[in-house]
Amino acid sequence: MNGRIANIQKPLRELVAEHRKSFDPHNPRDYVDHYFCAQESRINEKGDVGTFTDDQLIRNLSDLYVAGFETTTTFLRWAMVYMIFNPEVQTKVQAEVDWAVVSSRWSAVADQSKMPHSTAVINEVTRITYFVPFGVPHCTTEDVPFKGYTIPKGTEVWPLLCQHFVSPAVWGDADVFRPERFLDEKGQVIQSLADEVQPFSVGRRACLGEPLAKMEVFIFFTAIMQHFTLSSRTTPSREPALASVLAPKPFKVTVTPPC
């Protein structure tokens, strides 16, 4: 584990060193530069960096990288698996992308309002795979009354996000991959139902990267559909491999230009 963390941190340390060389406090370019600015303010006010150390910066960057990379790439791998299993859904997404996006450019977030079917597919892949099943554990800071019980102060609490995603009471045929469940009779997304899919959790500590993640999965998924048709000579497994997230087991995919 320590070796893997060191592997992630090595390029981040190089990136921070590069930033340090070209840092201009009047023109911060990104998160790293803003962190340097915070370090400088703290030194000016209190004479030291306090908790704004370079090591802390590397840890913050690793957190963003791990939390942001593993999750979004896992979504994309599941989306590929479900497109392989559901070629008719894939064809519909491709038709919608072709219609909504001028072929010479990549799809953009602004296109999403014209692409309800693709949005429904993204919602359904997220729902049925519930690849972040438990969220992140939290700890009660005081006794919490809950439905007639008391959760004592200091209890570790794991939110079971996936429970809602597969509840027949909410979805009916919850085990079935059916993106149309998110569309009304005019083919528009039923927002109240889409809002039931909250893979980012809720509350003050909900996922920091939610807006970015939503943009990423939409842009990458629709760009893949715009440029490729996915199939496989073998049958991918729908059973997840248990890791930090529920990821698909390795599978083979044949990638061809769309007809």
Ligand code: HEM
């Ligand atoms: C589809 C993609 C993603 C999913 C499903 C997801 C899901 C989650 C969940 C369930 C949590 C726990 C929330 C809680 O504790 O209540 C979380 C936390 C977090 N996520 Fe994401 N995430 C995704 C993408 C990202 C991205 C792209 C970033 C940043 C680049 C990111 C950064 C974080 C951070 C920093 C936290 C901790 C927030 C805190 O404790 O205050 N995530 N995410």
